[in-house]
Amino acid sequence: DGGITQSPKYLFRKEGQNVTLSCEQNLNHDAMYWYRQDPGQGLRLIYYSQIVNDFQKGDIAEGYSVSREKKESFPLTVTSAQKNPTAFYLCASRGRKDTQYFGPGTRLTVL
Amino acid sequence: KQEVTQIPAALSVPEGENLVLNCSFTDSAIYNLQWFRQDPGKGLTSLLLIQSSQREQTSGRLNASLDKSSGRSTLYIAASQPGDSATYLCAGATDSWGKLQFGAGTQVVVTP
Numbered sequence: 100d101g102g103i104t105q106s107p108k109y110l111f112r113k114e115g116q117n118v119t120l121s122c123e124q125n126l127n128h129d130a131m132y133w134y135r136q137d138p139g140q141g142l143r144l145i146y147y148s149q150i151v152n153d154f155q156k157g158d159i160a161e162g163y164s165v166s167r168e169k170k171e172s173f174p175l176t177v178t179s180a181q182k183n184p185t186a187f188y189l190c191a192s193r194g195r196k197d198t199q200y201f202g203p204g205t206r207l208t209v210l
Numbered sequence: 211k212q213e214v215t216q217i218p219a220a221l222s223v224p225e226g227e228n229l230v231l232n233c234s235f236t237d238s239a240i241y242n243l244q245w246f247r248q249d250p251g252k253g254l255t256s257l258l259l260i261q262s263s264q265r266e267q268t269s270g271r272l273n274a275s276l277d278k279s280s281g282r283s284t285l286y287i288a289a290s291q292p293g294d295s296a297t298y299l300c301a302g303a304t305d306s307w308g309k310l311q312f313g314a315g316t317q318v319v320v321t322p
Contacts, residue, residue, distance in 0.1 A: 103253075105253075130307075130308055132308065132309075132310075134310075134312075139219075139314060140314050141214070141299060141301075141311075141312030141313050141314045141315060142254075142299070142301070142310070142312040143312070144309055144310065147307070147308070147309060149307065155307075157309065189253055189254065191254075193308045196259065197242055197244075197259060197261070197303070197306075197308060198244065198256050198259050199244065199254075199256065199308065199310065200256065201246075201253035201254040201255070201256075202253050203252060203253045204251075204252065204253050206251075
């Protein structure tokens, strides 16, 4: 089955620690995205990538970093510089007709 | 920057009633508008996408319209069912890069 997988489902971070969220897709899509969702709010764009080895900052990139070494993978690192990282993180890819397909999400909590 | 608003934040309807969900956006130069469904603690499921050149899209019991001049989109769900209970989000893109601006969503409860 084609789709997007995210791991882990739940992640706990200690103060000052970097953590990496995984996103993998087997849909053969070029474009991939990371969004953050806070309670009662819509999603906000963190980073996006249109092609391998290229990525751009979204609206709230501060304290986050990404890489795109493979078409299938777009990992997100939440660094210690992100002051309020507790949120639900969603990865997406975009198909030919512009529809975005989302993964199941990773819930990150700061201890 | 595109701003997207969804009102109301929540609504409850009895089973069988038609649902009307509203979405407004500030930039009429919208590239496309998408409607998504989100179940609690889950990712988003795409429902309908309307390109800027289109006025509406239909899929089964769902119909979405787009009026760029008034900055509005409406999602209609006919003959609602308890399984339609979820949060519905709309999102607009203003270019071909796919950068979506989301509304905060409307939480829908369909009571049996």
